[in-house]
Amino acid sequence: MQLNRDELVQAYRQMRTIREFEERVHTEFATGDIPGFVHLYAGEEASAVGVCLNLKDGDYIASTHRGHGHCIAKGCDVKGMMQEIYGRAGGLCGGKGGSMHIADLSQGMMGANGIVGGGPPLICGAALTTKTLKTGGVAVAFVGDGASNQGTTLESYNLAKVWKLPAIFVVEDNGYAESTSSAYAVAGSQSKRADAFGMPGYEVDGNDLVAMHEVAREAVERARDGGGPSLIHARLNRFYGHFEGDAMTYRGDGEVEKLRAEADCIQLFRKHVTEAGLLDAAQLDAVDAEVTSLIDEAVDEAKAAPPPAAEELLTDVYVSY
Amino acid sequence: MTKTIQAVTMPKWGLAMTEGMVAAWHVEEGSEIAAGDEILDIETTKITNAFEAPGAGVLRRQVVAEGETVPVGALLAVVAGADVTDADIDAFIADFEANFDAEAAAAAEGGGPEPEVTEAGGRRLRYLKAGDGDATPALLLHGFGGDLNSWMFNQPALAEDRPVFALDLPGHGGSAKEVGPGDVAALAAAATDFMDALGIDRAHLAGHSLGGAVALAIALDDPTRAASLTLVCPAGLGPDINMDYIEGFIAAGRRKQLKPVLEQLFADPELVSRDMMEDIIKYKRLDGAVAALQTIAGAAFAGGRQATVMNDQVEAVSAPVQVIWGTQDRIVPAAHADTLPPQVEVHRFDDAGHMVHMEKAAEVNGLLTGFIAE
Amino acid sequence: MAKKSFREAINETLLQEMRRDPTVIVMGEDIAGGAGSPGEDDAWGGVLGVTKGLVAEFGRERVLDTPLTESAYVGAAAGAAATGLRPVAELMFVDFMGVCFDQIFNQAAKFRYMFGGKAVTPMVIRTMYGAGFRAASQHSQCLYPIFTHIPGLKVAIPSSAYEAKGLLTQAIRDDDPVMFFEHKAMYDEEEDVPDDPYTIPFGEANLTREGDDVTIVAIGRMVQFSNQVADKLEADGISCTVVDPRTTSPLDEDTILECAEETGRVVVVDEANPRCSMARDIAALVAERSFGALKAPVRQVTPPHTPVPFAPGLEDLYIPTPDKIEAAVREVAAA
Known part of the structure; x- marks a missing residue:
């Protein structure tokens, strides 16, 4: 189904927001102002955005340690996210979660996750909720090629199928689990794994927003209609290291530069919509300017924002204790 | 003659009572008592209270000593006329105890009024x-x-x-x-x-x-x-x-x-x-x-x-x-x-x-x- | 009010809470049993029959037989809890925590803190524990100290049928994740249990005996053993307080310390292995906070630091017994 102009602009805006967010976090992390470590989603934007364009309020996603893109695509507040990454009191999680645990349940975002393979069982639970309460909602687990080998992921495929849950598993295969290539670490094929569990499996070019959106639309509709789970295997690219500070010595000479030049999902999208006459360049440039200004503000505000008060150490462990 | 011998047994006070302790005797052996006289105090896990004589006669025998705990229905004392012989009292007690089954007594009590x-x-x-x-x-x-x-x-x-x-x-x-x-x-x-x-x-x-x-x-x-x-x-x-x-x-x-x-x-x-x-x-x-x-x-x-x-x-x-x-x-x-x-x-x-x-x-x-x- | 077994008390609680709140669901392996099989539906009602009959009233939408897949369904319980259900998941034996611990301690336990207080995860994991069933090393452990160690989890360990109903009702209504431990040797033990629902608050220890000479702090099934010892020693002139903490997280430190200070002599009885156990934890608490009131060193009665053995003679040696508790109490009373 063709995206209309508004949806195309929205898709572009979201991808650009993720990219700008990640590029700025990359730059700012190098200054030492951001505590801990971060895993950047730059290069993979078409997946999060292509899938989440199909989702509504009442739908859930679970993410990974590389979660900023999923958060933005599902509607989390960008400024709140930036403050969280800086460990500020005004962050989405009050500065107590950080990059790996950004969550906003009010947006259906069940959290980035520090545990590889943590998300799929949670999504089975969210899907069980929507099914039990008959809300019509669906739940999506984003996992990397690394998590695709975790028992939790494979068990979740089985459980989702056995319980006919409205669940979608999106395997974002950027070719590397940390430094280990998926060519080495993944036996068989992702979509044939779906076959083995009796659920539809899609192989899709994760750099192609339109293609991502289309397979996700099918999978989401199936889930909403009671048709059970699906699996989407998206091949895509990671522009930065596993974490910031990763020297990426395991990658080939010029590999990233070539990907940025030839397989950047945002540039491919821009080329597609302008050449097809769907959107004009000036329109897209205006989005770029708005996004840049938003991220500038987010960073400035985050830097100026106060850290959590000392007493916050002891709060929020329990609802009551 | 046994009809002139009365058994005083551990009462059941409240639904949950299964046993009681004789806290104090108020009447000595050999004393005349009237129905309704407080003859002993019984302590349960819930409360301590006085126990009234169910009938008149002479308190011939305190079967349970102060401080002892016995189940509901157990023999506490024997009340009889002064003319009943000690041998008959002994026989009555022996007979009672031979036939007393605490579990059966409890079960019988359980078969009494239930809410x-x-x-x-x-x-x-x-x-x-x-x-x-x-x-x-x-x-x-x-x-x-x-x-x-x-x-x-x-x-x-x-x-x-x-x-x-x-x-x-x-x-x-x-x-x-x-x-x-x-x-x-x-x-x-x-x-x-x-x-x-x-x-x-x-x-x-x-x-x-x-x-x-x-x-x-x-x-x-x-x-x-x-x-x-x-x-x-x-x-x-x-x-x-x-x-x-x-x-x-x-x-x-x-x-x-x-x-x-x-x-x-x-x-x-x-x-x-x-x-x-x-x-x-x-x-x-x-x-x-x-x-x-x-x-x-x-x-x-x-x-x-x-x-x-x-x-x-x-x-x-x-x-x-x-x-x-x-x-x-x-x-x-x-x-x-x-x-x-x-x-x-x-x-x-x-x-x-x-x-x-x-x-x-x-x-x-x-x-x-x-x-x-x- | 009627006599009900520990098993019946738990079954009745699930039934009543599922009637009261349509968001309460139960899930687990063989929790009804017979799913998809040609024979009897509700064939097992849980491996020891605790959940029998629920599926007949609530159907398979709310009584979910799971595949043998603890990672997936315990994680699903966490996800369902965070999104609006109140799942009660049965982890058949706590020994199986090894294949789903991440979902409990990294996910469910931490949502609220990591997400800045915005998550509510009202899940219960019911699980069997304890030795005495000749079930050997992988089906007999008391792993509650491990869960007690994790902030964000609550841990309830009922010591009788009455306690089980009140604590499980509280667990289901509680907005935090709760580990609920059921000793497999206690399922047939009966006592008076009210028909109506009731809750026992977490973090309130129960004094099952009150005495002047020695405080026995005991967990789960060990409370019963300690009560027996206290009753026996009363006749010998040693009067004991028995403290049942009911929940190890939260732990009613105040009551434990008050009793310790009143008697000055403390024995802690724990069926878990001794290292990093509740016995050690409580002994350390008393030693640190009530040292001045102690008249004797705190004694711990625990199994040895070994796996649970299979051979009946060895298992009997392993489990703390009333005799071992009595010896320890006599020792501190004489010290």
Whole structure:
């Protein structure tokens, strides 16, 4: 189904927001102002955005340690996210979660996750909720090629199928689990794994927003209609290291530069919509300017924002204790 | 000759009692006793109380020594005429003990009255029926926070002559915890619904504390329902109420907090037992129990005063009325009885508090049975 | 009020809470049993029959037989809890925590803190524990100290049928994740249990005996053993307080310390292995906070630091017994 102009602009805006967010976090992390470590989603934007364009309020996603893109695509507040990454009191999680645990349940975002393979069982639970309460909602687990080998992921495929849950598993295969290539670490094929569990499996070019959106639309509709789970295997690219500070010595000479030049999902999208006459360049440039200004503000505000008060150490462990 | 030999056995006070300890003998072997004499103190996990001789004669043998604990139904003493030989007494004891089976006795007790439930006025009400026969039944109404077990020392004595119903008022014991507005009128309506549900047209009403106000309200509302009225440390006769007690009772979640609250109920605070507290805490944990108590307290004792004061209407009650009060009552002042018209018999016990029907069970039972029989 | 077994008390609680709240669901392996099989539906009702009959009333939408897949369904319980259900998941034996611990301690336990107080995860994991069933090393452990160690989890260990109903009702209504431990040797033990629902608050220890000479702090099934010892020693002139903490998280430190200070002599009885156990934890608490009141060193009665053995003779040696508790109490009473 063709995206209309508004949806195309929205898709572009979201991808650009993720990219700008990640590029700025990359730059700012190098200054030492951001505590801990971060895993950047730059290069993979078409997946999060292509899938989440199909989702509504009442739908859930679970993410990974590389979660900023999923958060933005599902509607989390960008400024709140930036403050969280800086460990500020005004962050989405009050500065107590950080990059790996950004969550906003009010947006259906069940959290980035520090545990590889943590998300799929949670999504089975969210899907069980929507099914039990008959809300019509669906739940999506984003996992990397690394998590695709975790028992939790494979068990979740089985459980989702056995319980006919409205669940979608999106395997974002950027070719590397940390430094280990998926060519080495993944036996068989992702979509044939779906076959083995009796659920539809899609192989899709994760750099192609339109293609991502289309397979996700099918999978989401199936889930909403009671048709059970699906699996989407998206091949895509990671522009930065596993974490910031990763020297990426395991990658080939010029590999990233070539990907940025030839397989950047945002540039491919821009080329597609302008050449097809769907959107004009000036329109897209205006989005770029708005996004840049938003991220500038987010960073400035985050830097100026106060850290959590000392007493916050002891709060929020329990609802009551 | 055995028919002149009577066994005195461990009584069952309250539903949960399985055994008791002989705390003290008040009568020596060889003494003449009359029926109703307090011959020994029995301590249970719930409370210590005096035990009355079931019949007259000579206390020939104390079978259980002070400090010993025996099961319900076990032989405590032997009462017989002076002419019965020691050999016959020995034979009686040997025979009793040979045939006594604690488990069978407990089972037989278990086969005695058990609480039942009925639907009345759209809510579940629990009650305990004891006794039978054609005599006008009695209905026992407990006080704030109590339940049908409040009458455990009194119901058996009354039940010798008539059917006696001890009711759990709404919000209490095993009854539903919905109390509606929770005021005296609402509780009285529920008690009347109960009488209707069981086909009790008319009953001797005995009410303790808040249950006294409920009994009085029933009699005022429909004089045909009350054959007589016994009000034990009743509410409804004056404005005063110990709100520290009421609020403390509602607030206490643990034995440690509850103990000082309950001690106000008795002249002898030692009577507050661990099991008594445990039963109350278990009741208060039930869904809706604390909310029910709050509603009742808010309605019946609004602003720390009794909301329903009926002392000037007692004169209008056609049925005979008696009032029994422990003068050491720290919950409802015994002085409220001073305002009553002269036709009301008022009995005061100086060494008892608010739980006079427990602390002076034998005397109160005498007053109850005598008054009702008249 | 009727006598009910520990098993019946738990079954009745689930039934009543599922009637009260349509968001309460139960899930687990063989929790009904017979799913998809040609024979009887509700064939097992849980491996020891605790959940029997639930599926007949609530259907398979709310009584979910799971595949043998603890990672997936315990994680699903966490996800369902965070999104609006109140799942009660049965982890058949706590020994199986090894294959689903991440979902409990990294996910469910931490949502609220990591997400800045915005998550509510009202899940219960019911699980069997304890030795005495000749079930050997992988079906007999008392792993509650491990869960007690994790902030964000609550841990309830009922010591009787009455306690089980009140604590499980509280667990289901509680907005935090709760580990609920059921000793497999206790399922047939009966006592009076009210028919109506009731809750026992967490973090309030229960004094099952009150005495002047020695305080025995005991967990779960060990409470019963300690009560037996206290009753026996009473006749010998040693009067004991028995403290049942009911929940190890939260732990009612105040009551434990008060009793310790009143008696000055403390024995802690724990069926878990001794290292990093509740016994050690409570002994350390008393030693640190009530040292001045102690008249004797705190004694711990625990199994040895070994796996649970299979051979009946060895298992009997392993489990703390009333005799071992009595010996320890006599020792501190004489010290």
